[in-house]
Amino acid sequence: MDSASDIRNFNNLFNEYYSRFVRFAMGYLKDQPVAEDFVSEAFTLYWENRETLLQDTNAPAYILTIVKNKCINHLHHEQIRLNAEKEMTEHAEWVLNTRLATLEASDPEYLFSDEMRDIVRKTLDKLPLKTRRIFILNRYHGFSYKDIAKKMNLSPKTVEYHISKALSCLRLSLRDFIFLSAILFLLF
Structure with a gap:
């Protein structure tokens, strides 16, 4: 067969079966572009392999088999993706439920126990005077950043910096205490 005849036969095959095969794939994929x-x-x-195929190869069946296998592979990958999403969702739900249960079970009296207050006091005592004073004005006396800035003749950004610095030190000092509390809660 000559090249022009090959192209004509391929175009006839394409025109006759393309839409049918797309409908076939759509029946399973539900995604037109794919x-x-x-x-x-x-x-x-098919076009690239036409010369190596057996003479009696049924071209539409050959092409449809390729489409079928591509659809199967796609659906397997989709199934794996959905299973992974499900596992991630279940894990996120578990984390959320754990956080919710921990919060619901937390006792404010316990959280502000003598031991915790002692850790906070010792941490605040180690802070530079200005940082400690700004933190106390904000957290214990309820002053806003703006009010503290005006009272101490500072910019609100400077106040924000000192509060952030104090909170960072407190988080560091309390991390073991809070972690231990969470572990004890989960065990009992």
Whole structure:
């Protein structure tokens, strides 16, 4: 067969079966662009391999088999993705439920126990005087950043910096205490 005849036969095959094969793929994929891509790829593979195929190869069946296998692989990958999403959602739900249960079970009296107050006091005592004073004005006396800035002749950004510095030190000092509390809660 000559090249022009090959092209004509391929065009006839394409025109006759392309839409049918896209509908076939759509029946499983429910995604028009992906179905069209798979059918186009199958026709391309047929064209590239036409000279190595057996003389009696049924071209439409060959192409449809490629489309079918591409659909199967796609659906397997989709199944794996959905299973991974499900596992991630279940893990996120577990984390959320744990956080919610921990919060619901937390006792404010316990959280402000003598031991914790002692850790906070010792940490605040180690802070520079200005940082400690700004933190106390904000957290214990309820002054806003703006009010503290005006009272101490500072910019609100400077106040924010000192509060952030104090909170960072407190988080560091309290991390073991809070971690231990969470572990004890989960065990009992």
